[in-house]
Amino acid sequence: MSLPSTYSERNCSLARALEIVGERWTLLIVRDAFYGVRRFGDFATQLGIPRAVLTARLKLLVREGVLTRDDSAGTVEYVLTDKGVALWPIVRSLINWGDDFYSPAGVKRALRHDADGALLDHEGRCEKCGELVAVGDTRIEPGPGFRPTGAEVDPVSAALNTPRRLLEPISAARTTPAG
Amino acid sequence: MSLPSTYSERNCSLARALEIVGERWTLLIVRDAFYGVRRFGDFATQLGIPRAVLTARLKLLVREGVLTRDDSAGTVEYVLTDKGVALWPIVRSLINWGDDFYSPAGVKRALRHDADGALLDHEGRCEKCGELVAVGDTRIEPGPGFRPTGAEVDPVSAALNTPRRLLEPISAARTTPAG
DNA sequence: CAACTCCGGTTCAGTGAGCGAACCAGCGGA
DNA sequence: TCCGCTGGTTCGCTCACTGAACCGGAGTTG
Numbered sequence: 001m002s003l004p005s006t007y008s009e010r011n012c013s014l015a016r017a018l019e020i021v022g023e024r025w026t027l028l029i030v031r032d033a034f035y036g037v038r039r040f041g042d043f044a045t046q047l048g049i050p051r052a053v054l055t056a057r058l059k060l061l062v063r064e065g066v067l068t069r070d071d072s073a074g075t076v077e078y079v080l081t082d083k084g085v086a087l088w089p090i091v092r093s094l095i096n097w098g099d100d101f102y103s104p105a106g107v108k109r110a111l112r113h114d115a116d117g118a119l120l121d122h123e124g125r126c127e128k129c130g131e132l133v134a135v136g137d138t139r140i141e142p143g144p145g146f147r148p149t150g151a152e153v154d155p156v157s158a159a160l161n162t163p164r165r166l167l168e169p170i171s172a173a174r175t176t177p178a179g
Numbered sequence: 180m181s182l183p184s185t186y187s188e189r190n191c192s193l194a195r196a197l198e199i200v201g202e203r204w205t206l207l208i209v210r211d212a213f214y215g216v217r218r219f220g221d222f223a224t225q226l227g228i229p230r231a232v233l234t235a236r237l238k239l240l241v242r243e244g245v246l247t248r249d250d251s252a253g254t255v256e257y258v259l260t261d262k263g264v265a266l267w268p269i270v271r272s273l274i275n276w277g278d279d280f281y282s283p284a285g286v287k288r289a290l291r292h293d294a295d296g297a298l299l300d301h302e303g304r305c306e307k308c309g310e311l312v313a314v315g316d317t318r319i320e321p322g323p324g325f326r327p328t329g330a331e332v333d334p335v336s337a338a339l340n341t342p343r344r345l346l347e348p349i350s351a352a353r354t355t356p357a358g
Numbered sequence: 359c360a361a362c363t364c365c366g367g368t369t370c371a372g373t374g375a376g377c378g379a380a381c382c383a384g385c386g387g388a
Numbered sequence: 389t390c391c392g393c394t395g396g397t398t399c400g401c402t403c404a405c406t407g408a409a410c411c412g413g414a415g416t417t418g
Contacts, residue, residue: 011287011288011321011325011326011328011340012207012210012274012277012287012288013273013274013275013276013277013278013281013282013286013287013288014206014207014210014270014273014274014277015207015277016277016281016282017273017274017276017277017281018206018207018273021273022201022203022206024201024375024376025376027193027197027201028191028193028194028197031191031193039394039395040394040395040396041393041394041395044395050376050377050378050379051378051395051396051397052376052377052378052396052397052398052399053375053376053377054396055395055396055397056375065280074385074386075394075395076394076395076396083280086276086279086280087276089268089272089275089276089301090269090272090273090276091193093268093269093272094192094193094196094197094200094269095191095192095193095196096192096268097192097196097265097266097268097269098191098192098193098194098195098196099192100265101244101262101265102192102195102196103192103195107192108190108191108192109190109191109192122268123302123303123311124302132302142190146190147190149190161190203404203405204405218365218366219365219366219367220364220365220366223366228406229405229406229407229408230366230367230368230407230408231367231368231369231370231405231406231407232404232405232406233367234366234367234368235404253414253415254365254366255365255366255367359418360417360418361416361417361418362415362416362417362418363414363415363416363417364413364414364415364416365412365413365414366411366412366413367410367411367412367413368409368410368411368412369408369409369410369411370407370408370409370410371406371407371408372405372406372407373404373405373406374403374404374405374406375402375403375404375405376401376402376403376404377400377401377402377403378399378400378401379398379399379400380397380398380399381396381397381398381399382395382396382397382398383394383395383396383397384393384394384395384396385392385393385394386391386392386393387390387391387392387393388389388390388391
């Protein structure tokens with residue numbers, strides 16, 4: 001959020017957190033990272049974000065240790081660190097609030113415990129086994145409020161609208177097209 | 180966040196939520212509302228936000244049903260609605276993340292179950308009784324990471340740095356000064 | 359009733375961030 | 389050698405944020 005560095009209320013961790021993830025687009029980038037997006041171009045097309053802004057946000061997130069920039073595999077990959085994964089409760093509660101108040105037809109994307117397929121409650125617990133479900137054990141899939149746009153021919157969008165586990169890279173969907 | 184209204188990814192409740200609470204300053208205003216701030220001038224001085232921006236944010240939050248503007252008591256009061264109180268998990272998880280990664284000396288403000296004085300865990304449960312603590316039953320007080328700035332002579336700041344329950348208005352602290 | 363104060367705003371010029379579209383460079387194949 | 393893919397950078401334009409001054413109604417005081 002780049003509040004003035006002489007920000008008066010240093011004693012609030014909320015302000016500190018917002019300096020990192022409070023800027024425009026940043027949490028949407030993080031969300032896509034949870035969904036498995038890892039490549040610059042995929043973030044750009046999925047979000048429709050200006051590429052210069054995307055560059056700036058990715059740089060900030062890497063500098064702050066939320067993402068790592070992995071260059072070793074020939075293609076650049078941006079992957080969530082543990083610190084980034086720790087943002088999941090924030091992302092989840094924002095999704096829940098949006099679903100509760102702006103999606104009368106039901107949740108747009110349902111979160112399930114991958115092990116037993118049961119839905120998660122608002123605290124992130126499995127409604128069947130009561131377990132606190134880890135991010136990697138969470139499956140996401142279109143819910144009753146989902147509205148297919150019909151124009152998702154690109155493999156990345158198609159992969160994102162298919163039931164899959166969080167953090168699982170979608171790169172596979174690109175290199176091995178569905179057809 | 181005022182994403183372009185033709186925002187491509189309508190199927191994400193996160194984007195919808197960020198259109199309301201993702202703009203600069205908005206979540207800080209909501210946080211202060213949880214802390215008991217209700218008056219225009221108090222928001223302005225506590226946050227150091229430009230008054231024109233504060234006007235715009237309050238208007239948006241009232242229009243969206245997060246706050247109500249109560250004019251009946253002679254003075255204008257902005258109070259959280261149920262929809263606004265439902266933002267608490269978002270605010271709490273942001274505070275937790277900020278404390279975890281940017282406050283090595285410990286939490287800046289501790290959240291406790293007012294009934295038994297025990298701390299809350301990251302899910303908002305009382306560590307002693309295990310109960311999911313409602314917002315109004317939460318007490319907030321300076322924690323080990325708190326750094327007194329020493330210059331808080333105004334009664335509002337003083338009240339905010341004193342153990343007190345969430346949502347309890349600080350108006351009392353203004354009309355009945357401590358001395 | 360006039361002067362003063364408090365308070366919730368509005369106005370306004372200056373600036374910086376976001377925007378979109380074009381451009382650039384390295385690399386791997388054909 | 390040419391081509392296309394990919395991860396960026398460059399560059400005007402616009403618009404929201406900034407800070408400081410100003411405004412007007414409601415008490416209140418002499």
